[in-house]
């Protein structure tokens with residue numbers, strides 16, 4: 001199987017380390033060869049830096065990719081933003097010789113060169129493609145009978161010409177991975193809608209971002225689920241941190257627990273809620289933690 | 299100073315907005331437009347007729363969800379066009395103050411969201427090292443990132459004007 005290096009980005013190691021821990025535990029348990037990508041930086045964040053200056057975006061993204069090329073490994077991302085930024089940059093640099101040359105003229109100053117030898121993967125599509133739901137199902141030791149509101153997040157599947165992951169309006173691969181661990185992926189209106197964090201909206205126009213996530217949360221609440229599952233720490237921050245802000249500003253208390261897929265998978269592979277950092281979320285929901293304990297201790 | 303020629307800059311980037319037929323599928327698909335004054339069709343229109351739009355705050359309301367780009371019947375790469383127009387604006391010194399702040403975080407730490415004490419504690423609670431295996435832990439790597447950013451002129455681009 002493909003050898004990987006783990007690209008952390010910013011939000012996972014610096015806000016939601018539970019996702020980092022869960023990812024490493026899962027990869028180890030699944031026997032996937034993945035090392036740290038030492039010295040990596042911000043991907044850089046596509047909504048902001050990519051739109052500020054293309055040369056800067058490509059230079060920083062390519063440095064991260066080159067670090068993995070030097071290890072002879074593909075890049076594994078655990079975040080839709082990092083995935084989009086690195087995969088798009090990798091693609092553009094491989095396709096466009098002039099762009100590659102101008103980017104390498106910057107990289108040269110730090111003794112690096114982009115060769116185009118690595119692929120950029122996202123943990124969800126990687127697990128789906130390389131392992132598949134059936135194999136994953138066999139490895140589950142604690143089937144999790146949970147009702148889950150799944151949030152793909154925009155950049156996992158779009159732009160579709162770059163991703164090739166099937167339908168962007170009604171994709172199903174991620175649902176299959178969730179169902180493989182025994183959970184029910186509940187359909188709900190606006191399931192494919194954006195959480196509102198991307199494009200620099202959360203960082204630049206915070207109130208707009210909160211309105212967008214509030215809409216999505218209200219739909220999820222109506223679907224009566226145990227938790228939200230996402231594939232991206234930025235969506236995760238938007239759902240988890242967003243609920244705290246909505247409670248303060250609008251007085252609406254959703255208290256819906258938010259899990260990254262790595263964390264959900266970690267539970268199903270036998271790790272405890274604390275080991276995968278679910279208790280470190282901003283949203284506190286003791287009922288849910290109790291339920292998880294029952295499910296994982298049985 | 300001359301107004302930057304948005305239409306031609308889009309063309310240079312391989313983005314053709316002139317085929318837009320103003321059908322409104324893009325704005326109808328826009329989640330941000332439900333809550334803000336962002337009207338995607340109007341952005342494309344403005345680019346077509348090359349009116350000044352660099353100060354439009356709507357440019358920054360796009361969450362880059364790609365709905366519009368996926369659904370446009372004319373196959374216009376709308377998000378790429380918005381990225382390009384934003385780039386022109388930023389190079390004219392027009393950017394949100396919060397985005398300038400995030401840029402300075404990147405310049406200083408190599409991370410747009412650097413570590414804080416709360417997360418260090420969370421990491422330790424999880425039995426992890428307080429600093430991740432990123433530029434945070436490797437000073438030479440951070441220097442390389444800063445050198446790259448300077449080489450691209452990013453420090454000057456985002457400096458307070």
Ligand code: SF4
Pocket residue numbers: 317318319320321322323324325338339342369370371372373374376
């Ligand atoms: S969907 Fe495409 S063709 Fe229709 S208005 Fe928008 S940009 Fe123009």
Ligand code: SF4
Pocket residue numbers: 324327328329330331338359360361362363364365366367376377
């Ligand atoms: S990509 Fe931006 S403009 Fe297009 S639909 Fe999404 S939020 Fe609206």
